[in-house]
Amino acid sequence: MKSLIPLLALCCCTAAAAAATVAPAAAAGSAANPATAPAYVLDNTEVRDVRATAIKRDYQVYVALPDSYRTSTRRYPVIFVVDAGYAFPVARGIASRLHRHAGMEEAIVVGLSYAKGDSAVYSRTRDYTPSVSRKGRRQSDMPGRPMASGEADGYGRFIAADVFPLIAAHYRADMRRKIFVGHSYGGLLGLQMLFTQPRTFEHYILGSPSLWFDQGVMFDREKAYAAAHRDLPASVFFGIGAREILAPGKQRSRAEEDADMVADLREFHDALATHRYPGLATTLKVFADEDHASVFPLVLTHGLRAYLKRQ
Template identity: 40%
Template sequence: MPDPVSRRRYEIYVSLPADYSESSGKTYPLVIIADGGRAFPTLSCDARALANSNAIDQAVIVGLSYALGENLEDSRRRDYTPVALPSSGKLYGGAAAYQRYLGDVVLPYLQDHYRVASNRRIFWGHSYGGLLGARILLTEPSLFQTYILGSPSFWFADEAIFDLEAGYAEGHHQLNAEALLYVGSLETGGYDSAHREKSRDMVAGMHKFEERLRSRGYSGLRISSTVIPGKDHIGSARPGFAWAIKKALGN
């Protein structure tokens, strides 16, 4: 699906509910999965298994993949981060442009071609994807009704996401959204031997973000969080998704 502004092309993956063809007049919740090139195959199957066991409502699951012809890390680094880092030598800070593509191209296309409910849109993002979800929440909250922010990279660019939150708070007392946050209990910082660098305390970052939102007293905001026991940054994705999607779509 091409972006008419950047001229990039992104693959979009769609999984339909089991009863989609049998219920011509029924509309379904829409679940958008960032990092779809990696997460969609697993999480769409997890969501379908939960739906088939009646743990959650049936939904249309859509995975957002990366720009065709680009390295996935380069694509997500640019598209999911809110500000540029000129000194890094790498391209960051394209989240605003990607958000426009999502709101102006992807969501209208899905609305026109599939029976999705415009008032039951759910966004899931993990790591940089969670950071992207937080940016959308704080700049265009009506794009989705529920934001699942998994192990979000709130540390990025000296916690630039908190500047965005402060800017939103200056002009708003209402935030009509549900925010569901999770992180693995092992994401507490220290030395990351795999990447040979000091890792960030993602647990503290999530709690700080939650406390900041709660302190504003936004009307219309519902917020919940959990720490997944015994899980690291990658291991928290599936159980965190299951916890959040059951809260968002649970029967």
């Protein structure tokens, strides 16, 4: 069971290379045409097409199965990770390494792709953000198509209504133990689900959420949720790099160019804590010497440790 998934962003997690092989078909093609290099392949992975029925778009899911999957009959917790082009191979490698070298339980890893026909920037800006920015639309990187945003609700419903049944039908997945992983805009998506349908996942790993988006709209949504609810049944691990701070001499605001992401996340986490929701468990960790680009593997590692069991 193999799939051809490019590993352009795998530099953050070299452990994933341990289980990689060269696809026989690609190798044969290389012999026939020496100028064609074979593709890099991840073992025990599959790619499946999935239609988002409500929002009428097409996506793919990438699935990585644990080493013991073929020789066991048990069901496995499932890690769902957005921004799959980068994050899926990283998550696969880290999950495998945590099992092999740290004794953590194995998990199925599911990567959620960008929409077919869309660029990464276009797809994630539309699908992961909770609102249409009051500051106006950014310039689109897709000619002839204005940048879209604010469709996180629809994308969250797509995950629950279309992706979950697909995974449950084809794999021995323990759908009572689902983990969401999102970074940056992906963190916003996780927060949107947290405040609308918190039981969508049993554990949320949210790295460096872009709380500055739309002048801090997620702070407003946190207050609105608190005003209407007495509980928030969720387990959440927040992580961020210590270098994601405001440059010296600048005044902090709810704007991207003046955002102090560490201060924003501390403020957000403290706001959640003040409500004393009986069903909410949160952890916030700030990783020294890391920035927005480098912190994701650490957030993922610590977030998985906070939920997966030791064997």
